Amino acid sequence: MPLSISKAEMEEMQAFVKHSHRVDLSAYMLELEPEKRALMLRFFSKEQLAELFAELPAEDKINLIESLAQVDLPDILAELDSDELVDSLQELPSNLVTKLLLHIPENRRQVINRLLNYPEGSVGSLMSADYIAVRKRAKVSEVLEKLKTSTAGHEHLNTIFVIDDERRLNGYLYLADLLRLDTEDLSSIIHWRPLTITTGADQEEAAKLFHKYSLLVLPVCDSEQRLVGIITADDIFEVISEEIYEDYALMQGMAPSESSYLETSVITLAKKRIVWLLFLMLSATVTGGIIDHYEAVLSTAVALTAFIPMLMDSGGNSGSQSSTLIIQSLALDELDFSDSVHVVWKEFRVGFLVGTVLALVNILRMLLFTDTDFLVMLTVSVTLLLTIILAKLVGGFLPLLAKKLKQDPAVMAGPLVTTIVDACALLIYFKVAQILIGL
Structure with a gap:
């Protein structure tokens, strides 16, 4: 028709x-x-x-x-x-x-x-071979002629690279400076000792350089410092977006997907989610075992049961906050495993301040809105303080440990931190109850 x-x-x-x-x-x-x-x-x-x-x-x-x-x-x-x-x-x-x-x-x-x-994920697979390279003895008129005949996109022409006879990178100059130059000699506008990256480097390393130095273009060299390509800012946007998505997926206990949501089959989505869900389900048996072990404590002071969800949620959320912040700092190369002591000390102080405020507010809330025994209130509030401190320490240290073990720090956030903190929070809760209430 x-x-x-x-x-x-x-x-x-x-x-x-x-x-x-x-x-x-x-x-x-x-x-x-x-x-x-x-x-x-x-x-x-x-x-x-x-x-x-x-x-x-x-x-x-x-x-x-x-x-x-x-x-x-x-x-x-x-x-x-x-x-x-x-x-x-x-x-x-x-x-x-x-x-x-x-x-x-x-x-x-x-x-x-x-x-x-070039291997997938390497700088070589991302770079473009479209760029302008000239010798340092070239004249302005020669460079302009190269620009006129080039088929490269406009984003590849803003920076012009200076190479020697062996194609080793010596420096670079900007198109705007070239157009303003009133002599044929390029030497006055050449920037020497350029920042470079090798073809075998990971794309994430290139993204870090773009962020750290606010780059618009990054030359790519081989092992002998010969210019073989360039990466421009528009190339790196997708890399940064993929890294953010991958970290977010891992922090939520999912394997990253290369396809869009609507294009991904139900079976594929299930496969990407089931592993972590199985792990978390099985690890929950630890918390269940702790509750069973202290069943006598709960039967003696039944009021303690009502506060278990609040303590576990507060601890899990607190740990996730710390791990997210540390993962971000690791991604920006602001932290390394050698900073572990500083991170632990800082997170301890943050946890103490935050935990103290939450514990005091919790006591006030229980006084105003519940008819709870004072020792139970004290037990819950002390546990809340200790749980927050522990969660901050765990959330701060685990990503650093993952980096040291050459694993993705994002794996150590979200569900994993929450699982560890949940078990520890219960142990703290029942131990504090035994000490303060004398159960």
């Missing part, structure tokens, strides 16, 4: 393509019916098609490739920066990657293959 669309709709569609950002375009395209999507593609320039291709999910990339004429593919692939092209190829099936590589010129294909061979 032929597609029915009015002239006004076509004009509106054409105007939307002309004036919209590529992110909005890709989102809009995904909502269209296949027939309207095919019609809308007619209004795209080759540059816009390349931008759309880079933004679309893997399945829609495949559909777009199948809908394009073979003669258009080389031009569209040529419009993509090397890092965007590599990211796209990594999402596609190997047979389709082989097909697309045939549409790329030999000299560029070698570069793309080299980038594809």
